[in-house]
Amino acid sequence: MTEPLLEVVGYRGAFRSPTGELTPVLHDVSYQLKRGLITAVVGETGSGKSLVALSTLGIQPPSFRRTAGRILFKGVDLLSMDEASLRKVRGRQISMVFQDARAALNPVFTVGRQLADVFQLQHGGTRAAAMAQAIEALRLVYIPEPERRARQYPHEFSGGMAQRVMIAMAALVCQPELLILDEPTTGLDVTIQSEIMTLIVDLCKGRGLTACLITHDLGVVVETCDEVVVMNAGRVVETGSAEAIFTAPKNDYTRKLLAASQLVEAA
Amino acid sequence: MITAAAPNDYVALRVRGLKKHFPVAGGRKLFAVDGIDFDLAAGETLGIVGESGSGKSTVARCVVRLIEPTAGDVWIDGKSILGLNSVALASAYRQIQMVFQDPNASLNPRMTVRQALHEPLQLHLKMPLQAREARARQLIDMVGLTVVHLDRYPNELSGGQRQRIGIARAIAVEPEVVILDEPTSSLDVSVRGQILELLLDLQEKLNLAYLFVSHDLQVVRHMADRVAVMYLGSIVEIGSSAQVFGMPRHPYTRALLSAAPVVKWGEKRTRLRLSGEISSPIDPPDSCRLVGRCPYEQPSCTMGRPPLMAIAKGHSVACPIVVAREATAQLTPSIGDLMTTTS
Numbered sequence: 309m310t311e312p313l314l315e316v317v318g319y320r321g322a323f324r325s326p327t328g329e330l331t332p333v334l335h336d337v338s339y340q341l342k343r344g345l346i347t348a349v350v351g352e353t354g355s356g357k358s359l360v361a362l363s364t365l366g367i368q369p370p371s372f373r374r375t376a377g378r379i380l381f382k383g384v385d386l387l388s389m390d391e392a393s394l395r396k397v398r399g400r401q402i403s404m405v406f407q408d409a410r411a412a413l414n415p416v417f418t419v420g421r422q423l424a425d426v427f428q429l430q431h432g433g434t435r436a437a438a439m440a441q442a443i444e445a446l447r448l449v450y451i452p453e454p455e456r457r458a459r460q461y462p463h464e465f466s467g468g469m470a471q472r473v474m475i476a477m478a479a480l481v482c483q484p485e486l487l488i489l490d491e492p493t494t495g496l497d498v499t500i501q502s503e504i505m506t507l508i509v510d511l512c513k514g515r516g517l518t519a520c521l522i523t524h525d526l527g528v529v530v531e532t533c534d535e536v537v538v539m540n541a542g543r544v545v546e547t548g549s550a551e552a553i554f555t556a557p558k559n560d561y562t563r564k565l566l567a568a569s570q571l572v573e574a575a
Numbered sequence: 576m577i578t579a580a581a582p583n584d585y586v587a588l589r590v591r592g593l594k595k596h597f598p599v600a601g602g603r604k605l606f607a608v609d610g611i612d613f614d615l616a617a618g619e620t621l622g623i624v625g626e627s628g629s630g631k632s633t634v635a636r637c638v639v640r641l642i643e644p645t646a647g648d649v650w651i652d653g654k655s656i657l658g659l660n661s662v663a664l665a666s667a668y669r670q671i672q673m674v675f676q677d678p679n680a681s682l683n684p685r686m687t688v689r690q691a692l693h694e695p696l697q698l699h700l701k702m703p704l705q706a707r708e709a710r711a712r713q714l715i716d717m718v719g720l721t722v723v724h725l726d727r728y729p730n731e732l733s734g735g736q737r738q739r740i741g742i743a744r745a746i747a748v749e750p751e752v753v754i755l756d757e758p759t760s761s762l763d764v765s766v767r768g769q770i771l772e773l774l775l776d777l778q779e780k781l782n783l784a785y786l787f788v789s790h791d792l793q794v795v796r797h798m799a800d801r802v803a804v805m806y807l808g809s810i811v812e813i814g815s816s817a818q819v820f821g822m823p824r825h826p827y828t829r830a831l832l833s834a835a836p837v838v839k840w841g842e843k844r845t846r847l848r849l850s851g852e853i854s855s856p857i858d859p860p861d862s863c864r865l866v867g868r869c870p871y872e873q874p875s876c877t878m879g880r881p882p883l884m885a886i887a888k889g890h891s892v893a894c895p896i897v898v899a900r901e902a903t904a905q906l907t908p909s910i911g912d913l914m915t916t917t918s
Contacts, residue, residue, distance in 0.1 A: 352765065353763050466852055468852060497626035497790065498790070499830060499834040501834070502834040525836070526838045527793075527836030527838045528836055530836065530838055530840060531844075550840070551840055554839070554840035566838065568768045571794060571796070
């Protein structure tokens with residue numbers, strides 16, 4: 309067993325209302341992301357799966373308060389880092405792909421420019437070199453005619469193509485050790501979804517990336533992930549290998565979630 | 576084909592040659608729905624599946640004239656509704672009702688559940704207050720909620736509860752046909768299951784015919800007796816659920832089904848991949864809409880739109896290549912038989 313790349317330990321948190329009341333939403337969340345593996349964090353709306361991931365990058369909503377726990381990245385607690393050191397981690401070591409790629413991209417800059425900006429920010433070098441890297445990254449995520457597409461704006465990309473751009477930015481341009489994907493295929497059609505998931509798996513396995521896939525769709529998980537963390541109402545209810553979770557779930561909620569996802573078998 | 580003969584009595588909803596072309600900039604036209612025919616028998620569920628942009632929601636909306644179709648005709652219970660004026664159309668809505676995808680948007684936020692349920696009873700059935708109240712209580716019970724929910728506002732209900740209210744409103748006037756436009760797409764899987772069970776239960780009790788529009792293949796397979804697969808405004812394959820899901824024939828259907836993940840450990844899929852992405856529905860060429868993406872493309876595919884052709888009882892495919900192959904494939908296994916992975 310390799311040492312985990314990221315470890316969430318006893319993480320608790322609450323939302324603070326305008327009157328100062330705290331509503332606990334995360335209860336003692338603990339899980340690990342093992343190096344080189346793709347770990348899925350699954351759960352339904354409001355289970356807290358995204359909140360933990362956002363906390364990793366220090367971009368949780370302003371009304372959220374941590375009440376206990378640590379998130380250790382290579383043994384260092386991300387939650388106690390100051391903004392300057394967190395900046396060094398963001399992008400360079402941990403990067404994130406969001407659900408709505410077209411909303412995550414800046415609408416007023418060309419896609420190539422955004423990728424090149426990120427490349428220069430992370431790795432320095434000349435503008436021309438950065439742009440060449442940007443185009444190369446687009447090519448690697450199978451965007452046809454990358455030179456032409458790099459000159460286009462996000463609105464000229466379809467949802468699936470924009471998600472490829474986000475993956476190019478997060479995985480190839482940033483070159484992180486940990487890639488967090490927050491519902492990367494939600495809202496995409498199944499044919500596009502399966503292309504995007506193939507791309508994600510190929511990139512992660514090809515580059516030895518550690519990935520955390522946050523999703524509510526167990527169908528995506530079963531084919532792509534090595535480990536699974538099941539969350540419900542702010543708690544981790546079960547963790548295990550994908551095979552164990554899908555073939556021999558121990559927790560009642562996991563079983564219910566599986567049954568609800570397998571309509572045909574239940575019929 | 577459109578005929579002057581009166582439709583059969585048992586067909587609850589009949590759609591012929593339905594077209595909807597939206598004008599877009601530059602005098603061009605977006606062919607959202609381009610010639611659709613189907614029948615929906617009483618008590619039956621017809622699933623319409625397709626990806627975004629295939630026109631499936633436009634079909635649902637044209638059928639109830641929320642969008643005015645460009646051409647074609649829709650009969651409900653043997654009566655054409657496209658020529659009706661607004662008063663006559665309103666009374667036709669006694670027969671056909673709709674459940675929308677987003678129950679947040681389809682319920683009036685300033686009406687309590689009671690008011691929302693009373694409204695259709697008053698408008699369509701002119702029921703007196705007491706009868707309305709009794710019916711509202713009956714409806715709320717039928718959709719698995721209790722009388723305490725009658726005084727709630729939509730914002731006090733969960734997504735699943737709101738969808739139950741949407742369903743209660745739709746069945747309030749005892750229609751024959753209910754159009755379900757992605758009724759579970761905004762719900763979590765556990766709630767999705769409950770809503771689908773409710774719909775099946777109500778269908779059995781009330782002999783409702785459902786036109787079930789969804790992008791979720793698993794849900795459609797669970798619900799539908801027959802399935803129509805749409806791609807860029809046309810039906811490319813239609814047949815019983817067992818035919819379409821068990822023996823998909825059209826290249827697009829096969830690509831779509833093979834892309835859908837199955838929540839089962841160790842399940843291996845043989846993908847049929849289409850190149851590129853869905854092409855533009857704006858002024859498409861007069862050819863098979865899959866040209867440029869299809870792995871089985873032949874030069875003849877660019878000559879005119881292929882019509883739906885029967886390959887088995889109740890199973891039609893809009894692909895002459897597949898139909899020709901099927902005819903000669905009685906002795907040798909067809910390409911489709913290699914694709915049994917979704918079963």
